Amino acid sequence: MTTASLSSLDEFMTQNSRVYNFSAGPATLPEDVIRQAQQDLWSIFGTGIGILEHSHRGKAFDRVLEECEADCRAVGNISDDYGVFFVQGGATTQFALIPMNYLPDGRTADYTDTGLWTNKAIKDGKVVGDINVAFDGSTCDYDHTPSDDEINCSDNAAFLHYCTNNTIYGTTFPAPPKTSAPLIADMSSDIYSGPLNLKPHAMIYAGAQKNLGPSGVVLCIAHREFLKSRCRELPSMLCYDKIEAKESRLNTPPTFAIYMMGQVFKWILREGGTEVMAQRNAEKAKLIYDVMEELSDFYHIHAQPHCRSMMNIHFKTPSADLDDAFIAGAAAEGMDGLRGHRNTGGMRASIYNAFPRAGCEALAQYMRAFATSHG
């Protein structure tokens, strides 16, 4: 943070090696995306103006935004039936805006409660309108996502809201829940970790800071017919349809966050797309799950086997003291961010798309050694 070291960026990069960052989000980004951003901060497209400093109405940002949307559509194989746009406030703000936009007075919305974030979505939803908790995961300590027959939908629900992947508890939905109502998914922690199953959904949204980029922007993908169905008058920035209609520029958007997301889409495409991501993620997760299956007397996996997440693995050793020793020992070996959420304790390994396989190998090796020396 001193200006003394600013003389050579190349030297700085050489002298500062990076660690394995298991943070749940904001999370690790592809290194070549970071290197590109370092350049573009100074001057993008040869304009002599950095990406942070370009007008959101200028030609340089026009190009950034157009490419971001086009690349997002290419990654997700998204048809023009769906609008793709970018909003602010994190996923948590969408917990407010979704019922404000799509839950009319006198109707009910169904929510499945599969973790802390869905619980927050329900609390915020209840301020706006009538919410039916169609599945209450708190009764099983959120150790699984519901099968369809565990979900009690209400009649004529305005929509069903669920979260595809639960970062804190390490669970995922093997398939979208079945409902006759419009289906809305919070995909913040697993979007583009594999092929996007968009068709069952009226709307999906994802805070960028796990699989897509930095914090400060939310990707929204919504069916155009659903977008039109806003149920009440709201100030402009709270209306999804108005933001989509203005191509995410109803006001000044978070231009750098959109740029970064665009760079991540380009990276996914360069790497071979979501099929490649899915295969890599399955292999990475297997490295860690396999150790725990093998050493199941020592390691406890929170999630039930049929709904284990490929993105976030929540686990514990036999005691909280050993958990602390595990985390400290991992940090000493260059593995950061493994402490579990404050609500659960234990450990959490978040291994999103950009997290390298070598980091999973290092963790698996460390887990074996730790169990041997502390078991």
Add this chain to the structure above:
Amino acid sequence: MTTASLSSLDEFMTQNSRVYNFSAGPATLPEDVIRQAQQDLWSIFGTGIGILEHSHRGKAFDRVLEECEADCRAVGNISDDYGVFFVQGGATTQFALIPMNYLPDGRTADYTDTGLWTNKAIKDGKVVGDINVAFDGSTCDYDHTPSDDEINCSDNAAFLHYCTNNTIYGTTFPAPPKTSAPLIADMSSDIYSGPLNLKPHAMIYAGAQKNLGPSGVVLCIAHREFLKSRCRELPSMLCYDKIEAKESRLNTPPTFAIYMMGQVFKWILREGGTEVMAQRNAEKAKLIYDVMEELSDFYHIHAQPHCRSMMNIHFKTPSADLDDAFIAGAAAEGMDGLRGHRNTGGMRASIYNAFPRAGCEALAQYMRAFATSHG
């Protein structure tokens, strides 16, 4: 945008010179702030993790956030009577949230309409509650801000909302308007361009992308008593008091935008603070206004003399064709972003804190030459 040039950042920086960027926002940033960000993108505080990738709950971001708030307070000389916090959605989202939080049913809020943005604030406010347009600047084409006797306040208003500096029309309030109601200011385009006159205000807010950093974050400074006066139940992310109480981390904040704002605060302090900024800005603006006073047959300044902005100068030549020629000629000499807002035409020179004096000198020189050759 190709990866071929990534081998040496130092070489890239040497080969890519920067232009004078007169953009109204996102706008030019201090070059040493950009250079620091290039480093910190790779690894901040020697952590081996870049600023984009650190958890918002980790020690590195704790430090970023603490320093950002402390430096913001130091720059603005802000007492602990006021909360300092960071929200998302741009100033436009605050047009919705301010009346949702502080305009109860059955009360009226006063708004002065001094340009496009205040007009938008009024439209959004009217969706929420009863708004009195206490000054209607549209009748004078927004060529001045009102004196106190031009403002018709309502009895027992919930608050008076105004905008200190109007980017599009190039006008500013010489002093805050007088009112018995709580005073709320949109300071997006002139905050910290000089000493902050906080005391008359219950709340001020500023989108970062003009004087404070990149787009994607809004600085809020609100009196703690006023913060408590929220008038209705709202979902969590729409409540200013709840965000302030959680020190801007009710959810994942835009960590990089907050980091950048913090770097800009450090830059202002290094340069000598807001007194120095005010002096520099006055000198920079005078370079341009003086040319137009001298060549007043050729150049027309939109703002009345008593309320001319030091941040945004809106002017025209004798014809729209000459305006186009002026803008094209300036671009050829490395001066970008001079085209006026689409609502007004003409030119706009935005010369915020980080805009260099040399750029104002270059523009003044160009203006003289252009008037000579086209007058």
